[in-house]
Amino acid sequence: MATVPSSETPSDRLKFYDVNDLRQMFHVGRNKARLMMDALPSIRVGSKDYVTESALNAHIAEHGGILVKWPKRNR
Structure with a gap:
């Protein structure tokens, strides 16, 4: 999880999540994330x-x- 550095208190900072954070939070694989x-x-x-x-x-x-x-499968 990345945060925006600032002079504010830690609770006031914006939190950003990337695909790896979503994987860990929802216990899913990379494709689903x-x-x-x-x-x-x-x-x-x-x-x-x-x-x-x-x-x-x-x-x-x-x-x-x-x-x-999920995208449609090509057959």
């Missing part, structure tokens, strides 16, 4: 995506979870 990140209101910095703790909590509260849709 990546699909979860795609469904969330995320921020891309370079080649990594991050979601703020407040956006994650708001999304879960509003939608009752994170909808993960």
Whole structure:
């Protein structure tokens, strides 16, 4: 989990989660965590995506979870 450095107290800092943090929080694999990140209101910095703790909590509260849709299989 990455935090924004500031002179404020630690509880006032924004918390950002990446795919690895989602994997650990929800006990899922990398592919499912990546699909979860795609469904969330995320921020891309370079080649990594991050979601703020407040956006994650708001999304879960509003939608009752994170909808993960697996891509259709090519046969």
